[in-house]
Amino acid sequence: MVFRRLAAAAALAFVSTVALVSAQDFPKGPVTMLVPFAAGGPTDVVARLVARVMEKELGQPVLVENATGAGGTLASGRLARATPDGQTILLHHMGITTSATLYRKLAYDPKTAFGFVGQVTTVPMLLVSRPNFEPADFKALLAYIKDNKDKVSLANAGPGAVSHICGMLFMQLTGVKLTTVPYKGTGPAMTDTIGGQVDLLCDQTTGATGPVKTHKVKAYATATAERIPVLPDVPTAAELGLKGFEVGVWHGMYVPAGTPAPVIDKLNAALKAALHDPETVRRFAELGTAPVSDAEATPEGLKAKYFAEIDRWAPIIKAAGEYAD
Numbered sequence: 001m002v003f004r005r006l007a008a009a010a011a012l013a014f015v016s017t018v019a020l021v022s023a024q025d026f027p028k029g030p031v032t033m034l035v036p037f038a039a040g041g042p043t044d045v046v047a048r049l050v051a052r053v054m055e056k057e058l059g060q061p062v063l064v065e066n067a068t069g070a071g072g073t074l075a076s077g078r079l080a081r082a083t084p085d086g087q088t089i090l091l092h093h094m095g096i097t098t099s100a101t102l103y104r105k106l107a108y109d110p111k112t113a114f115g116f117v118g119q120v121t122t123v124p125m126l127l128v129s130r131p132n133f134e135p136a137d138f139k140a141l142l143a144y145i146k147d148n149k150d151k152v153s154l155a156n157a158g159p160g161a162v163s164h165i166c167g168m169l170f171m172q173l174t175g176v177k178l179t180t181v182p183y184k185g186t187g188p189a190m191t192d193t194i195g196g197q198v199d200l201l202c203d204q205t206t207g208a209t210g211p212v213k214t215h216k217v218k219a220y221a222t223a224t225a226e227r228i229p230v231l232p233d234v235p236t237a238a239e240l241g242l243k244g245f246e247v248g249v250w251h252g253m254y255v256p257a258g259t260p261a262p263v264i265d266k267l268n269a270a271l272k273a274a275l276h277d278p279e280t281v282r283r284f285a286e287l288g289t290a291p292v293s294d295a296e297a298t299p300e301g302l303k304a305k306y307f308a309e310i311d312r313w314a315p316i317i318k319a320a321g322e323y324a325d
């Protein structure tokens with residue numbers, strides 16, 4: 001009995017020492033921040049703004065790596081396989097929870113693969129088109145796509161991307177199936193929309209605000225309940241008669257499951273510093289987004305959101321019957 005107690009105490013002391021050492025040693029070199037979509041796109045923009053402050057806090061470079069492909073699941077798989085020491089982290093949006101159902105086969109188990117650092121932002125979406133697309137307004141657009149559905153193309157960043165979900169919802173609500181064109185992110189999709197290679201794109205304000213304000217693309221309607229303060233002239237789809245066209249994007253920061261709590265705490269403190277940084281707040285506001293609250297920017301806040309969103313999207317995706325391989 002005494003021996004067992006001593007052994008348990010020794011084991012506890014060992015675990016605490018390992019955790020302490022891990023936290024003291026962390027970061028032991030540059031931290032890799034995986035971003036599942038292309039450089040210059042909305043997720044990349046958020047990641048780089050956050051990384052800029054996190055590296056000052058952590059005292060080591062935070063290197064953003066655009067690990068694109070398979071609607072973001074490639075980057076999630078990379079994280080799941082990484083050593084759980086905090087040196088590799090992932091900044092992903094809500095697609096990490098929709099792909100848990102959307103993909104028939106994943107290289108990781110979405111229920112157990114990740115540890116949680118905290119939520120980052122929430123970002124609104126809107127529907128834009130190439131600048132010279134014929135329909136003058138949203139009402140004309142709805143009529144036009146019904147008459148020309150075989151001709152109209154809709155860009156997205158692949159199954160699992162929020163542009164894919166937003167476009168899918170638009171097609172469901174209008175009852176019109178358009179030709180979808182997948183990209184490695186909405187950064188390149190936006191470039192092609194501006195260039196006139198594709199007609200329509202549903203994007204986040206973090207990618208679309210600049211091109212809308214400089215009239216490089218046409219904005220038809222927002223996928224939000226209220227108008228977006230940074231784009232006050234763009235009406236909501238509901239105002240224009242299309243109810244239910246609402247997609248709210250949120251971002252989170254993840255580590256591999258098994259990452260020691262003290263390492264997660266250090267990452268979380270750096271994340272919070274980034275979210276409180278005046279320059280981050282200013283740039284986020286310019287891009288139509290804002291940092292989440294302190295309560296949401298916690299491991300518990302993200303964990304609760306992550307599992308609730310997997311449960312929320314599962315029946316919707318199953319009902320739509322649209323799966324990816």
Ligand code: MLT
Nearest residue numbers: 041043161162163185186
């Ligand atoms: C991106 O960063 O390219 C986007 O977040 C992709 C998307 O989900 O639509």
